[in-house]
Amino acid sequence: MSTFATLDYSIRPNKNIERKLFVEILRALAPQFDVSTYRYVGMGARWFADFALFHRELKIEKMISIERCGNAGRARFNRPYDCISVEEGDSTVVLPTIDWTALPSIVWLDYDSDLHGPVLKDAGIVLPELTSGSIFLATVNAAVQQLSADAQNPAPASKLEKLRELVGELVAPDLPLERLTTAKFPLLVAEILTDHFRHQVRNSGTGLEYMPLVHFAYRDGAQMVTVGGMVADTKDKTKIGTCTSLWQLPAVTTTTPFEISVPTLTPKEKAALDRLLPASTRLTEADVQASTGFPISQKHIDAYSSFYRLYPVFGEIFA
Numbered sequence: 141m142s143t144f145a146t147l148d149y150s151i152r153p154n155k156n157i158e159r160k161l162f163v164e165i166l167r168a169l170a171p172q173f174d175v176s177t178y179r180y181v182g183m184g185a186r187w188f189a190d191f192a193l194f195h196r197e198l199k200i201e202k203m204i205s206i207e208r209c210g211n212a213g214r215a216r217f218n219r220p221y222d223c224i225s226v227e228e229g230d231s232t233v234v235l236p237t238i239d240w241t242a243l244p245s246i247v248w249l250d251y252d253s254d255l256h257g258p259v260l261k262d263a264g265i266v267l268p269e270l271t272s273g274s275i276f277l278a279t280v281n282a283a284v285q286q287l288s289a290d291a292q293n294p295a296p297a298s299k300l301e302k303l304r305e306l307v308g309e310l311v312a313p314d315l316p317l318e319r320l321t322t323a324k325f326p327l328l329v330a331e332i333l334t335d336h337f338r339h340q341v342r343n344s345g346t347g348l349e350y351m352p353l354v355h356f357a358y359r360d361g362a363q364m365v366t367v368g369g370m371v372a373d374t375k376d377k378t379k380i381g382t383c384t385s386l387w388q389l390p391a392v393t394t395t396t397p398f399e400i401s402v403p404t405l406t407p408k409e410k411a412a413l414d415r416l417l418p419a420s421t422r423l424t425e426a427d428v429q430a431s432t433g434f435p436i437s438q439k440h441i442d443a444y445s446s447f448y449r450l451y452p453v454f455g456e457i458f459a
Contacts, residue, residue, distance in 0.1 A: 277368030
């Protein structure tokens with residue numbers, strides 16, 4: 141069943157933080173790139189969490205949400221703002237109908253599918269058409285199980301064969317089989333997508349270049365990766381280099397994943413940790429136990445300390 145009907149992406153904590161990190165990146169670009177005038181193209185589903193955030197925080201008013209046939213009516217009912225246009229159809233059908241030359245775009249194709257899905261084809265549709273300064277992101281499921289469709293032949297060699305079927309020459313001829321493991325496959329997926337994005341822009345004939353900016357990894361159930369960057373001419377490459385605050389953001393990363401992983405906390409637990417932050421030295425288990433009276437693992441303390449400003453609090457609303 142499609143996650144359109146089963147998952148509320150607005151209340152998944154790591155996904156929530158990912159959106160806010162992307163907003164910080166876009167804000168850091170704003171001194172040189174007027175992102176408020178950009179068009180945002182995404183997949184809002186029923187919740188439109190990214191659309192609402194980008195409109196509220198970045199003042200973007202031109203928005204397109206791509207919704208599969210059968211979902212568009214409900215999506216139109218739930219869109220939070222009139223500036224969001226819902227376009228019905230599969231992404232591979234809708235994307236070619238958009239005039240990508242009209243204005244710079246921020247495109248976030250946030251799939252629940254993996255490499256079996258349309259990500260490579262969709263990137264090939266959009267990236268060669270984007271104007272300089274546009275930003276393209278894609279999120280995909282990066283679980284290695286996508287290579288094990290044949291349950292009777294799950295050996296590493298068969299996984300490599302399956303990967304070659306999916307992405308072809310994007311797989312290095314000498315790829316070590318050890319990269320086809322649960323721990324290492326997400327990084328490989330990110331590298332495959334980044335290489336594909338770069339190739340699509342380089343071969344577009346526009347003279348533009350793909351500049352990676354984002355490489356997120358997170359898990360709100362399934363292992364997901366998000367990669368993306370800017371399509372830029374020489375002038376915009378210079379401009380992006382002058383965005384000093386951008387390069388100071390830890391979330392701006394290309395070769396290594398920026399891991400988003402936060403513990404599940406009650407509002408009261410969150411408030412207790414917040415009173416200890418920001419800390420001039422590393423917050424320890426002893427610090428937390430002295431404040432709360434119970435232990436929290438160092439791993440969870442470190443994760444929360446990294447994202448406490450962005451950590452979401454959810455509550456029930458009685459309408």
